Amino acid sequence: MFMNIKLSKILLNSVVISVFVTGCTTSSDMTQEEPMVNSNATQDSATSTIKVDPSLPPLPIEKTGKIEVLPAKYPESWMFVDESSFTSMFGGKVIILDINEPKQSKRIKGTADKNLLGNFAAAKTRPEFYIVESFHSRGSRGPKIDVLAIYDKVTLTxxxxxxxxxTRLQSLPRRDAVTLSADEKFLYIANFSPAASFTVVNLDTHEVVGTVGTPGCVLPFPTGKYSVTSICSNGSLLTTILDENGLKSSQQRVAPFFDTDKTPIFERPAYIDNIAYFPSFEGEIHAIDLSAEVATYKGKWSLVTxxxxxxxxxxxxxAIADTDEQGLMYVVMNPNGFDGSQTHGGEQIWVFDVKTQSRIAVIDAPNWAxxxxxxxxxxxxxxxxNAEMNLDIINPRTGKLIKTISDFGNITPLVIHKAY
Known part of the structure; x- marks a missing residue:
């Protein structure tokens, strides 16, 4: 069928070309009895004979396209996919994806660019999301500029x-490189230049308040109303207390609770009720209470027997762990762990009740998590x-694979965020 259509088009084009060629005359074909026609005169004559009929209705306004907008409150099945485009880093983006949409053509709800391993955060109550990214003046070289782009979540403008x-923290994507205060008045941006600090942005005015140094301590974990806790190289915590204007009021340290050489932890916690649960490389969970003005260490327990x-x-x-709204924690587990395997992923996801500190389910990853x-x-x-850089959608109550989503612009979709 395709070949017949293609052949018909070729034949049709040949006929048109043949007619055009045979219908034209060259200067050698012209005789004295066939003078050359003045084309301009012909056009002027034709134009002068055209008359406008005022009784005809005006032409309708031609539609030039339809601009879609997204809902102010995203459905529960929508997710932000942090596509880092790790093979080039220039084509990174945030993809708004409906994981429940059965039609592939309707699954992508929108995208926003995210250059050079940009960092991302989304507000829960504000109609905004935030991308911190970098650009070089010559593409891959030249002076670098770091910017915060604030997007309207409805129009994506x-x-x-x-x-x-x-210089903002530029690393593999993580959920805590950009964070918001509890009331979402302030945005906190992690910096590493290589001195550690965080920048405070007032989201009411969309202006930078200032930058707070956190020597030896990184990442802005929101604490209390206007405090920020950072994790330090000696195994301690540093809480920075801000005033109502977002300026530094004071800083307090929490005593070391792990040994960075002997018992290192992941700096990627899961959150339930203002408690941050930090997994260690060997399977312990450290609980940090972030509800008060200053962080408090609440102890540890083990994921493994x-x-x-x-x-x-x-x-x-x-992104090894996440939580649901029922208070359960999900952790990627590797059966062949060793010193250095912490980035390798795993073949199972274990589900924990943090209140009882017990495992309640084991889910097999269909294709290496x-x-x-x-x-x-x-x-x-x-x-x-998964390992093929697609998304496996699983029913956590049954552990059964629902579907695998691919071909949505995914190259390296390394981190997934809840959408609000």
Whole structure:
């Protein structure tokens, strides 16, 4: 069928060309009896004979396209996919994806660019999301500029772009490189230049308030109303207390609770009720209470039994843990863990009740898990970024694979975020 259509087009074009050629005359064909016609005179004559009929109705306004907008409140099945485009880093983007949409053509709800391993955060109550990214004047070289782009989540148009004075943290994507205060008045941006600090942005005015140094301590974990806790190289915590204007009021340290050489932890916690649960490389969970003005260490417990630890079970991956609204925590687990395997991912996702500090379910990853995320709502879905850089959608109550989503512009969808 395709060949017949293609052949018909070729034949039709040949006929048109033949007619055009045979219908034309050359200067050698002209005789004295066939003078050359003045084309301009012919056009003027034709124009002068055209008359406008005023009784005819005006032509309708031609539609030039339809502009779609997104809902102010995103459905529970929508997720932000942090596509880092790790093979080039220039084509990174945030993809708004409906994981429940059965039609592939309707699954992508929108995208926003995210250059050079940009960092991302979304507001829950404000109609905005935020991308911190970098650009070189010559593409891959030349002077670098770091910017904060504030996007309208309904129209996906940039509301404002702010140039940042300090070099932002540029690393593999994570959920805590850009964070918001509890009331979403302030945005906190992690810097590493290589001195550690965080920048405070007033989201009411969309202006930079200032930058606070955190020597030896990184990442802005929101604490209390206007405090920020950072994790330090000696195993301690540093809480920076801000005033109502976002300026530094004071800083307090929390005593070391792990050994960075002997018992290192992932700086990627899961959150439940203002408690941050930090997994260690060997399978312990450290609980940090971030509800008050200053962070408080609440102790530790183990994800694995002694037998499982001896067998090699450890957490592993990139975004290795997430939680649902029922208070359960999901962690990627590797059965062949060793010193250095913390980035390797795992073949199972273990589900924990943090109140009882016990495992309640084991889910087999269909295709090796790298990162996990859980949708909002009473009946959440488990989203796994797998080894082939596709997304496995799993029913966490049954552990069954619902579907695998691919071909949505994915190259390296390393981190998935809840959408609000």
């Amino acid at each position: 940039p509301i404002k772009e702010i140039t940042l004075e300090h 002694e037998q499982e630890k001896a067998a090699g079970w450890r957490p592993g991956g990139l 790298v990162s996990v995320a859980v949708t909002r709502g009473k009946d959440p879905m488990l989203v796994v970024s």
